[in-house]
Amino acid sequence: MHTSTTIRELGEHEGQVVTLRGWLAGRRSGGKILFLTLRDGTGLCQAIVEAQQADAFAATEKLPRESSLSVTGAVRRDARAAGGFEIAVQQVAVLHAGGEFPITPKPHGIDFLMEHRHLWLRSRRPATILRIRHTLIETCRTFFNARGFTLIDTPILSPGAGEDAQTLFPVDYFGETVYLTQTGQLYLESACMALGKVYCFGPTFRAEKSKTRRHLTEFWMIEPEVAFAELGDVMALAEALICACVATVLARHEADLIALGRDLEPLRRVQAPFPRMTYSEVAERLRSDATRQQIETEMAQERRQLQAWIDQRGTLELKLAGTQRTWEQDKLQLEIHALRTEVEDLERDLENRPRHMELAASFTWGKDLGGSDETIISRQFERPVFVTHYPAEAKAFYMKRVPGDRPVVLNMDLLAPEGYGEIIGGSQRVDVLEAAIRDKGLKPEDYDWYLDLRRYGSVPHGGFGLGIERTLTWLCGLKHVRETIPFPRTLGRMYP
RNA sequence: UCCGACGUAGCUCAAUGGUAGAGCGGGUGGCUGUUAACCACUAGGUUGCAGGUUCGAGCCCUGCCGUCGGAGCCA
Structure with a gap:
């Protein structure tokens, strides 16, 4: 031996x-x-x-x-x-001795790879991404543990809606309908009143019928909640967390990121302080001529890039026709295949741009920011951007209001740069609860236990949720969240 | 729920409305330093499904199914 x-x-x-x-x-x-x-x-x-x-x-x-x-x-x-x-x-x-392995060292389409996700994990790219996922999660936990936070495991089965009843997955619970959790937050607030600084980390479920590169129906979220914290404290915490995540991933995975084709420069620029804007400023910015011009400039650049890729593909195809040795043909075909994918993605992006531009130009105060709006704003900055003070009408009942003609809430979303968009959503929490619940058309009796938190020694507090998959998509420079989780659950895919 | 693109061999893709092909992977044989090796030969098809138009449909039309991308919504 x-x-x-x-x-x-x-x-x-x-x-x-x-x-x-x-x-x-x-x-x-x-x-x-x-x-x-x-x-x-x-x-x-x-x-x-x-x-x-x-x-x-x-x-x-x-x-x-x-x-x-x-x-x-x-x-x-x-x-x-x-x-x-x-x-x-x-x-x-x-x-x-196995049978013929379905995944070959040659290119495959995404549908085939997803159908064989259980075997695809053996390939280098998925394994690399999952190792970075491990580092990201470990960094988050270490970050909170080192700052005196206590980990609280919140339930996955829950009796009522956390945010929006439309997007809940119902589960039969011995004859009663209960729901898969959308957030651990309400339970976390209870624990926060007991332990001061707490966080939870677990899967969350949203029955959103969204088929985009940003959406999963099952995703993992890390959520801190801090007693006596106001909006500024919550933002400072989020900023420090993101800086720690970026720094650690860069330190441990530089070679992996390069292997994934990630440009490291934008990540190296992720340093505090992050720019901050209010929702109203964003709304104005979306409608501005400057934004329209920026999008037009970007589109012009993309058209030039598209033409360059198409020309390059043509050159390669000519070269391929004149090549004898098959290993060279093989390499050329791979390059052509990769270019074809890039061209298709860019063409699709260009198709969507005018619509996104239109949406931004006609943005009205009161709506939540759409995915395309976030993309537009996050492309205008080199670092992550905080957007604060959204209209109360667009946000959940548990966010603290600032009274006025058009009430806003003390909330913040953090948009990752390079067009990646929202990775964090958080707020200072409401203290006058019952009215807020009624205003949203919800029944106070459904939230009785949660109301108790405001009956017995309520204090200002706040927190946020960080989406692991969206953050990882940004860190790795990927085009789609589905590659950041071992077995993605999306609208229309439950297998394997 | 709505809008758009796509569906051809195990995989990635070709094919003016006119005989369905290539590369990879598989099989057989060859090669002692390869780097997603190479060379020769070989098997592999109800062109997603159901109708329709046409002398003739992979290609045109209708419906359905599936996949992908986007909107709304969201981390």
């Missing part, structure tokens, strides 16, 4: 005979020599099988990709191996 090790630690065993256990990620053959690529969850490495090792050669010569196996052999340094080390195989034990 030889030392078992992992691919990550291979370099520490140079010259020794070790055993690696993992999956067959790929194979190339050279007649009397095989180049296996092994994957074990810590990395990838090359294993060499020569024909003299007759048993090992026979065992792996036709082994399908993604079969599981353990290989034993000497670790040696070789510049030709990716990672710098390779293993010269002496023995192979096939743990399970």
